Amino acid sequence: MKKRLGLVYGGKSAEHEVSLSTARAVSQAVDFKRFEVIPVYITYDGEWRKGKPLEKPVETIEELRLQGDGTTKPDSIHDFLNGGESLPDVIFPLLHGTNGEDGTVQGLFEVMNIPYVGNGVLASSAGMDKVSMKQLFAQVGLKQVPYVHFNRSGWMEEREPLIEQMEKELGWPMFVKPANLGSSVGISKAEDRESLITAIELALKFDRRIIVEQGVTAREIELSVKGNDDPVCSVPGEIKPVTDFYDYEAKYKDGNTELIIPAEVTPEVLETMEDMAIRAFKVLDCSGLVRADFFVTAENEVL
Known part of the structure; x- marks a missing residue:
């Protein structure tokens, strides 16, 4: 049957x-x-x-x-x-x-x-919220892009101090994201104060929690992690969008993004990515199948 x-x-x-x-x-x-x-x-x-x-x-x-x-x-x-x-x-x-x-x-x-x-309640919840996820990743020592986070009320009450904090800690450009959406929905690149404010106002239409990340020049590499208590990693894949960044249009509409599998990385970088992916999988208590995304800089730093 x-x-x-x-x-x-x-x-x-x-x-x-x-x-x-x-x-x-x-x-x-x-x-x-x-x-x-x-x-x-x-x-x-x-x-x-x-x-x-x-x-x-x-x-x-x-x-x-x-x-x-x-x-x-x-x-x-x-x-x-x-x-x-x-x-x-x-x-x-x-x-x-x-x-x-x-x-x-x-x-x-x-x-x-x-x-x-797929994933259970804890992994799904913690993995969906970018702020909570990053805080858990920090607990197991995963290197990450610098970021600042706040909620709607914080933005309404302390806009100028937040902008000054982001300029000091992150620099330009920045990427503004709703904390609880995927598929690059509501994400914008900000290169000055005016575009930063516009980007934050857009992101607030989708979520009350906002995360702003430092812009980095790097390759975008991903791994899948499969399993439960003893997960294993797939071969790496590289995403090469023709747009400024991998936005919603590049992911689902224009069809011009190049996908390279397997991605060309050094053995040392691959080992680092696999280790980080499995640590991330375990700290979130994931199960089944997940995708782990990385930035790899020209100096082979993995974030």
């Missing part, structure tokens, strides 16, 4: 469209001979829509926008929760961003006793 595999995708975050692309890719990779694939679409309003089992891989993301019954049910998961024997045997969460990668939906599946793919 086939296992019922639930693909949960969409969601209420700003990364909704990215999640649809991920679900399409997974549908094209899954073995339909082994699994009965059940799509579970979460709309922008938070309505959960469980569709009929897929008969074949999905060709376009529009096929994944399951239609409702004509009524609006914001935040309704009743049909899913009351699925009884029709509930999936295992869930593959394909949500991006808040209410998906941040431990919330993982906690729901834990309470429901439904097995799911």
Whole structure:
């Protein structure tokens, strides 16, 4: 008998469209001979829509926008929760961003006793928030790009002191990011005070917590880390965008980013990256599969 595999995708975050692309890719990779694939679409309003089992891989993301019954049910998961024997045997969460990668939906599946793919509540939550994640990385001695963080109220009350702190500790350019989003959503490069203020105001539209990092000139190298208590690393890959930095357009739309696998790095750099990736994996208590991103400078410093 086939296992019922639930693909949960969409969601209420700003990364909704990215999640649809991920679900399409997974549908094209899954073995339909082994699994009965059940799509579970979460709309922008938070309505959960469980569709009929897929008969074949999905060709376009529009096929994944399951239609409702004509009524609006914001935040309704009743049909899913009351699925009884029709509930999936295992869930593959394909949500991006808040209410998906941040431990919330993982906690729901834990309470429901439904097995799911990927990281648990702690790793998802801590790994989603860039500030908390960096603080944990510091505890195990991982070298990082210098940064400053603050929340909305801090920015409103102490804008000038914060700008002066960032100029002193980080210098130009800086990269401004919402603390709890991925896919480069809401990220901007700031090269002066005016663009810094504009970038922070943009990031605050997506999150109340902001992180501002020092700009570095470096290669972008990534590893995947696989496993649970005894993780192992993949070969390294290098990302070479044609744009100023690896932004949302470069990741998902323009198609011009060059991916080099395996990346050309020295044995010493590779050993350092693998060690750092596994330490990061373990301090967050990750499981299954994660991606670890690094900057490698011209002097072969790994950050």
